[in-house]
Amino acid sequence: MSSAPDFFAAYDAFGERRAGSAGDRASARWLRDLAEQAGASAILLPTPFARLTPGPARLETAAGVLEGLPLFDGGLTGPEGLAGRLGPIGSASEIGVAEMHPGAASLPGAPFALARAQSRHHGLVIALRTRQDGLAPLNAHDQDRPFGPPVLQLAGHDAARLLALAAAGAPGRLVVQGARTPDVSDSVRAALPGGAPPLVLLTPRTSWWTSTAERAGGILAWLAALRALAGAKRARGVVALASCGHELGHFGARAAFAQEPELARDSHLVIHLGANLGAAEDARLTVRSNVEGLAPAMAARLAAAGYPAAAIAAETGGKANGEAHEIEQRGGHYLSLIGSNPWFHAPEDRWPHSIDVPHAEAIARAVMALALAEAG
Incomplete structure (x- = not known):
């Protein structure tokens, strides 16, 4: 995508992306292609569900x-x-x-x-x-x-x-x-070569409706970090997982970690790009990690990238939410970003009114900086 607004418009154009829907299938292929354009080797992971x-x-x-x-x-x-x-x-x-x-x-x-x-x-x-x-x-x-x-x-x-x-x-x-x-949805798995243990980028990609503010900001940051990592000198390999079935018990993430348990358990760090990153009208953003000192350090990166510092809550430990919960349960190290959204889970969550583009771009810049530092 040539710009963040172009990306959000393209994301929104797929319409409903509930697991198993036509929008789900088409947007999975689209995201796989974008990951390949970013410089990664990308595949679909078909995942059965009821x-x-x-x-x-x-x-x-x-x-x-x-x-x-x-x-x-x-x-x-x-x-x-x-x-x-x-x-x-x-x-x-x-x-x-x-x-x-x-x-x-x-x-x-x-x-x-x-x-x-x-x-x-x-x-x-x-x-x-x-x-x-x-x-x-x-x-x-x-x-x-x-x-x-x-x-x-x-x-x-x-x-x-x-x-x-x-x-x-x-x-x-x-x-x-x-x-x-019985039906099937797809997670997207993209990889960059390098040493172990890898850095993992994790974001959900399905939702109840179009859910542009809920999901697209995380995917924007996921792609931006993947692109930056592909062009950088790295000591670590990278695995980027955009998982299906968020709205249905995280079934895509659970299936991926059942197939590759070391990704959740033994990776250097999982950067979880959760819901509502760059949603309009509510800048509240929770940064949570079970690695001592990492959440406040990420809050500082976000502020340096232009995100309003007063809206950021940095938390160490506590209960992880979203797919970060899957990492916590499996004993892995994570840093999680989750925002707030006035249209959460609602069909009215659509481009352009539900997106704050400068906030979404600031998050993507901060995630890129963190990913480059952790993969070096």
């Missing part, structure tokens, strides 16, 4: 019908659905209701997953709140082993109506259907 194709998903009440999506790792109903009264989650109602942020299921074992496992409700309905209140699904960490009651996910603009129905104990009928079938 894909849920949503069917009818709605809540029927006397006041009207609310339509949405199934929870992708939850239970399903038959075509007849299930009937009962609505009430808040934790009440004695047959259908439990709540509103929440779409990041509420970012890690396995999140409170909502525990609530589902322990639920006495026959079904659940949740409204997800974001900017513009579009339908912003929760990640499905247990997509290969669905559990719990059927869950209907609604757009945030339905929240007030839903909560009013629950407060009144209104009766309703919940229908949550879908079909699970």
Whole structure:
């Protein structure tokens, strides 16, 4: 790409890139080709998974019908659905209701997953709140082993109506259907030769919708670092993994690390380029590492590259999020960047309004500088 705006426009043009979709497949080939143009040897890693194709998903009440999506790792109903009264989650109602942020299921074992496992409700309905209140699904960490009651996910603009129905104990009928079938998505693996242990660049590449601010900033930095490393004198080899299935339990990263466990466990460092790097209207950026001193050093690099220093939180240790969680679990060393995004998981996350180009470029410059230093 000749410029960051060109890159973001091209990324956005693929449209929805949910794992297994046409946009997913086309954008995987595109990214592989860009990695090769950057100077790396790049291949696709086909990864099988169980894909849920949503069917009818709605809540029927006397006041009207609310339509949405199934929870992708939850239970399903038959075509007849299930009937009962609505009430808040934790009440004695047959259908439990709540509103929440779409990041509420970012890690396995999140409170909502525990609530589902322990639920006495026959079904659940949740409204997800974001900017513009579009339908912003929760990640499905247990997509290969669905559990719990059927869950209907609604757009945030339905929240007030839903909560009013629950407060009144209104009766309703919940229908949550879908079909699970085998499918394949692709991670992109790019490599540069050199000594061991390698430096690893890791970023997710699939998502619920187009998700331009959520995913494209990380991919921009991934490509920029790969290009810089390809043209530099290096002591270390480099493996760059753009993994599929982020929204479905990180299945692409898990499969790649099952095939090459040393990448997560024994690499010199994994630079995790997570969600929302360069999102507009919210510059908050968390830099986290389990290597002492690395997070504050990266915060200084970001500030030097032009990122607003006051928006950066540098954390050592704690619980890693996103695919950095996969590295932490396997005992590897990581540095992770994760930002904030008013349109998180929502279909309204589109170029150009959801991207702050100068912030995304600053992150890419800082990642390049870190990668060159760690690979030297």
